[in-house]
Amino acid sequence: MAVSIVLSHISALLVAVLVLLWALAFRTTIFLRFYSSSVDGAATATAVAEFDHLYFVLHTLLMVIGFILFGGEGILAHRWGVGLGWARGPRKAAHLWLQGAALGFGVAGLLTKFKGNKGVLANFHSLHSWMGLLCLLLFAAQWTMGFLSFWNRGEGWRARTLLLPWHVFIGIFTYSLAVATAESGLMEKMAFLHTKHGIPRSSLEFTLINVLGLTLAIHCGLVVFTLIPVKHKESSNSTM
Secondary structure: OHHHHHHHHHHHHHHHHHHHHHHHHOOOOOOOOOOOOOOOHHHHHHHHHHHHHHHHHHHHHHHHHHHHHHHHHHHOHHHHHHHOOOOHHHHHHHHHHHHHHHHHHHHHHHHHOOOOOOOOHHHOOOHHHHHHHHHHHHHHHHHHHHHHHHHOOOOOHHHHHHHHHHHHHHHHHHHHHHHHHHHHHHHHHHHHHHHHHOOOOOOHHHHHHHHHHHHHHHHHHHHHHHHOOHHHHHHHHHOO
């Protein structure tokens, strides 16, 4: 259990480094250039493209580092909290607030897609966007249910006992869906870079995106594996 937690932290750090490297190393104009009001059409088009790129960078950072990685740490709070010697109360608080922070980052990442020069709904016609919307809705409902039932204790003990398996299942499903959504976003971006900008599939940037996708998938697997109850692991080993 301790090994899987450490590996999940290491993989999360690698994902964060790869995302930052992709966002900062393959575009020299991350920070916008400012133009006067008398700029010509070409400069205006360049400025609009810079804004769109900045929104893409913000969306990627907020969704991967903020939503997925913070969400994963929140899911594992009950596991690594035990290793730190925390009581149940602090573990529940860490779980609640890390998940709440992840939800806030996710909403902020969603808002970045309402920006750009193509209108509000232009970015919400792909499977990636629909999966992302479903994921955020499930995450918000999950966090609200957890707050009302387990933190605020509005429900009785029996009701919380009945809700707990569903809370765990929906949490794992939503987290896995978030990772799958991110993977589809990476594929969508690779297709865009190849068809619109002519970047070859054998380029260094494509290699970095592939490594990022694999590392993210491995991180998801480690998080889910760490959540498997110890008793279930032991019983599975005894039957083999």
